[in-house]
Amino acid sequence: LGVVSFSFLAVLLPCVLSFNVDDKNGETFNGPLEDMFGYSVQQFENSEGKWVLIGSPLAGQPAKRTGDVYKCPVGQGPNPTCIKLELPENTTIPNLHEVKENMTMGTTLVTNPQGGFLACGPQYGYMCGQQTYISGVCTNVSSTFQVLNSIAPAVQECAKELDIVMVLDGSNSIWPWTSIIEFLVKFLKNIEIGAKLSQVGIVSYGEEVTHNVNLSQFDTTQSLLAKVAKLPQQTGFKTMTALGIDTARKEAFTVERGARPGVKKVMIIVTDGESHDFFNLDEVIKECEEDDIERFGIAVLGDYNRNNRSIKEVKKFIEEIQSISSDPVGDHFFNVSDEFALLNIVDALGSRIFALEATSGNYTSSFEMEMSQAGFSAHTSKEGVMLGAVGAYEWNGTVVMHTNQGTVVPLNADFQDPLDERKESLAGYVGYAVQAASTPNGVLYITGAPRYNHTGRVIVYKLDGGVITVTQVLKGDQIGSYFGSVLQTVDVDQDSYTDILLVGAPMFMGPEREEQGQVYVYKLNEGLFEHQTTLKPDNQTCCTSAHSHGCTIVNTNGPCGARFGTAIAEVSDLDLDGNRDVAIGAPLENDHKGAVYVYHGAKKTIKEKYVQRIPGPGDGVKTKFFGQSIHGVMDLNGDGIIDITIGGLGGASLFWSKDVAELYANMTFDPNKINLQQPSEDCVLGERATVCVKTRVCFSYSVKSEKDHLNLAIKYNLTLDSLRAKSRAAFVNPDEKSERKVQVTANIIDALCLEHSFAMKASKSFFNQPGQHGERKRGG
Incomplete structure (x- = not known):
């Protein structure tokens, strides 16, 4: 007969939920x-405490909508009062006619290495004459919420x-x-007339030419308008356009007449x-070109229309005025149906x-940095501040590098492929x-261009x-996916070198034509990024009034x-495992309430399966788009663990x-062997x-934070012969409800x-079968 050693007692702990955010x-x-x-966010x-900074780019409605940043105190109980920092009022670039309306301060918000933060308003503008240029501005704010200085590297002196x-x-x-x-x-009402501004001369012609107004004759717009209001018509039966242009070239643009x-x-x-x-x-016209005179031609078709002139005649007239206009003709030629x-x-x-006031060439519709919107994105480091300027070079965009040594403004061609003929x-x-x-070989700078070729690039x-x-x-x-609109580098193992780059394509269309979005993970290997995996959200069922089959809630x-x-x-x-997440x-x-997915880092990358999905706490009406912004680098409640801040619109x-x-769990048996x-x-x-048999179940634990002696609750199950339909043993404790299964809840300190x-x-299965000898080490 046999001696049995026991291992048919199963210890079951409830499944551990793999999440770290409450x-x-x-x-x-x-x-x-x-x-x-x-x-x-x-x-x-x-020194005053811990805060959450929140950007509000359209603050100031309905009048100015300058935007601003709020400081919100942490640990002040429910419904804390957030205080507006009034950054637009304290943000200024000297010697400019500033336009702060709609400047969208707070669109971009990043901390800087000096202990303060940088807030940007990419829609900040300034006036050059009557033209508004949207250069963008960023403001450095100290740790005590004082404005240190403002930077607007795209601002140019108005010519x-x-x-x-x-x-x-x-x-x-x-x-x-x-x-x-x-x-x-x-x-002329929109022309600023003055010695250091614009001057206007007027020449009229018919059969002959008359100088009505010399360039230096008036020093204000109002005085010029008074003269123009009484300007007589030249009259004449001939149209001597070549003579009028040549006279203006040779005489009106002379120093004697004020040029x-x-x-x-x-x-x-x-x-x-x-x-x-x-x-x-x-x-x-050749001589005008030699004298660097930029020409705008306006063809008035009133006489042609009144007299029902032929299409051929109209076309010939238009071609003549186009030949007078500077190149590119499309920017310098106008035609109107009548006076x-x-x-x-x-x-x-x-x-x-x-x-022309801010450009030196003959390309009046070609903007360089005038509409750059610098500060649309930003990244701070010890090397300096990278500022995305999406509107530069006619919205081709660029990245401005601002350092203590100066500002680097790349040329339009620097980010373009010279072989790109299309x-x-x-x-x-x-x-x-x-x-x-x-x-190890230095810094790699990265920028996204989500509209490039409509598919985007990095x-x-x-x-x-x-x-x-x-x-x-x-x-x-994929066309329209906005690949490259969001970038994030991650040093997973915290060795000071970047391990991966994540590239967002938030408008990537899923199989049901919904804007699913996805994130591409690239591993950095010897200076090059190699695609490793693609992350996707949970499948979303688009429930609308037109598509509601199988839906319980309609979007x-x-x-x-x-x-x-x-x-x-x-x-x-x-999760305090030494890897960033x-x-x-x-x-x-x-339905626009929003959600955030958390991924754990491991082995110089991140795990492909998310460990937690945090649903938006809002109602989708007053607060929506939870997950619009995320920041998690500080312990804000003093428990030694990093906390996470998530922004939506409205909160x-x-x-x-x-x-x-x-x-840690340990189980011992007394005796550990029995003889039936x-x-x-x-x-x-x-x-x-x-x-x-007596079994002793012991638990101990260690926590990864700095806390000691936590009072934790533990729940465990003991099941006898869990792999068999019928158990070969039964609990004998009088307080046990089940002879086969025990469930225990207890507190554990250390x-x-x-x-x-x-x-x-009594069970036959404990005894040796014919042909088997020796000790049975397992009861089944």
Whole structure:
């Protein structure tokens, strides 16, 4: 007969939920949804306490909408009062006519290495003449919330000086002349006249030429307008356009009539018919080119329409005025149906004239840094501040590097592929997102261009002084996915070198045509990023009134989907395993309530399966788009664990992270071997003497945070013969409800040990089968 050693007792602990963020408790900060309160968030600490900084880019409605940043105190109980920092009022660039309305301060919010933070308003503008340029501005704020300085690297000095001569056809076919006067008045009202500003001269012609106004004759706009209001018509039966242009070139643009050396010369020609001296035009225009006179041609078709002239005649007239206009003709030529319609082109003409105030070439519609919106994105490091400028170079975009040594403004060609003949980079939005990667061989700078070729791309480059060298380009694969609009580098193992790059494509379309979004993970290997995996959110069911099959709740907001990857943040080791983690926002999930996914870092990358999904706490009405912004780098409640702040529109939430405990279990048996032929008189089961066994179950734990002696609750199950249909033993403790299973809940401070007893039943399976010899080490 046999001796049995026991191992058929199973210890069952409830499944450990793999999450570290307590989404049921924490703190909430609320603000106006219409102000986009919560668009950006940052955790912050200074001598006064701990804070959550919240960007509100449209604060100040309905009047100015300058935007601002709020400081919200942590640990002040429910419904804490957030205080506006009034950054727009204290943000200024000297010697500018600033335009702070709609400057969207707080769109970008990043901490800086000096202990303060940087807040940007990419829609900040300034006036050059009547033209508003959207340069963008960023403000450095100290740890005590004082504005240190403002930086606007895209601001350029206004070159307001222009010498403008208007050459007017005053022949008899122009009618009514009052329409010409009204056109002049409306146009000239937007011209700033002065010694260091613009000057305007007027020449009119028919058969002969008259100098009506000299360039230096008036020093204010109002005095010029008074003269223009009484300007007589030249009259005449011929239209000597070549003579009028040549006279203006040779006489109106002279020092004697007020022309200024080195000042841009502009000529505006307004005429309603083909010239009678057309044979001289080619030579006259050639001489204008040699004198660097930029020309705008306006063809007035009133006489042609009134007299039902043929299409061929109209076309010939238009071609003549186009030949007078500077290149590119599309930017310098206008045609209107009649004299009354001249008023309709005043704004367009003015915009093209005023664009010359800040450009030196003959390309009036070509913007360089004037509309750059610097600060649309930002990244701070010890090397300096990277500022994304998506509007630079006609929205091709660029990245400005601002350091203590100066500012590097790359050329338009620096981020373009010289072999790109199809101009795919036009309006690519370089600078939409910016990041930097640390390697043993130096820093790699990274920027996204989500509109490049409509599929998006990411550019990796090195910066040596002012020289940019592109080392790698990563390309998106779906039109409209906005690949590259969000970037995040992560040093997973915290060895000071970047391990991975995450690239968001938040508008990636899923199989149901919803904006699912996805995030691409690239591993950095010897200076190059290699695609490793692609992260996706939970499948979203788009339930609308038109598509509601199988739905219990119908979406009331569009578009449907998740936009997973709208925000990607490196968070500092939530599970305390020595690896940094990642949080990814999906603000459209759950009918725009939003959600955030948490991924743990491991082995220089992140795990492909998320460990926690944090649903938006808002109602989807007053607060929505939870996951629009994420920041998690500080312990804000003093428990030694990093906490995470998540913003939506209308509010932000601060979540406490849970401690991480390692639980150790040990079980011993007394006796650890039994002989069923030697029952004990003290052990009776069903009026039969049998063998009893005592088992001692012990638990201990260690926590990864700095806390000691936590009072934890533990729950465990003991099951006898768990792999068999019928147990060969039964618990004999009088307080046990089940003879086969025990469930225990107890508190543990440092360690916990409990004892349980069970008795053996009579069972043939304990005995050796024929042909088997020796000791059975396992009971089944």
